[in-house]
Amino acid sequence: MISTGPRPVAPFSHAVETDGWVFVTGQMPTDPDAPDAPLPEGIEAQTRRVVDNLKIVLGGIGLGLEHVTMARIYLTQFERDYAALNALWPRFFETGKLPARTTVGVTALAVGALVEIDLVARRPG
Known part of the structure; x- marks a missing residue:
């Protein structure tokens, strides 16, 4: 668990590492400093908040978005968003260095979010 990370919405670890591979639990667009505050409005604002939360988790274990190898994105309003x-997605990564990615439409997410993102990262060897 990352002490400065977002409050979990279920029983899980923020990240688990094995043999240099890091699996980051899906993050929600909640504010770590005000976890009960209303979610940001719209897909862009929620995505930015989710990515900020992912950066907090990665930073807590000495990594950053540049270490991400795979992202899974879940959208409740797939066709619309x-x-x-x-x-928006390419703005979070160095040009030409996007991680592999899967995006899935889902019927609902925790806390009424529009988006959730989980990651796989690799610690440099």
């Missing part, structure tokens, strides 16, 4: 997500 997919294009906006795709427009």
Whole structure:
């Protein structure tokens, strides 16, 4: 668990590492400093908050987005939000160094979120 990380919405660890591979639990668009505050409005704001939370978790174990090898993104409004997500996503990574990615439409997410993202990262050897 990362002490400065977002409050978990279920029983899990923020991240688990084995043999240099890091599996980061899906993060929600909650504010770590105000976990009961309303979620940001819209897919762009929620995605930014989720990525900020992922960066907190990664930073807590000495990694960053540059170490991400795979991302899974879950959207509750896939048809409406997919294009906006795709427009925003590359801004979080160095040009030409996007992680592999799967995006899935789902019927609902915890805390009424529009988006959840989990990651696989690799610690440099």
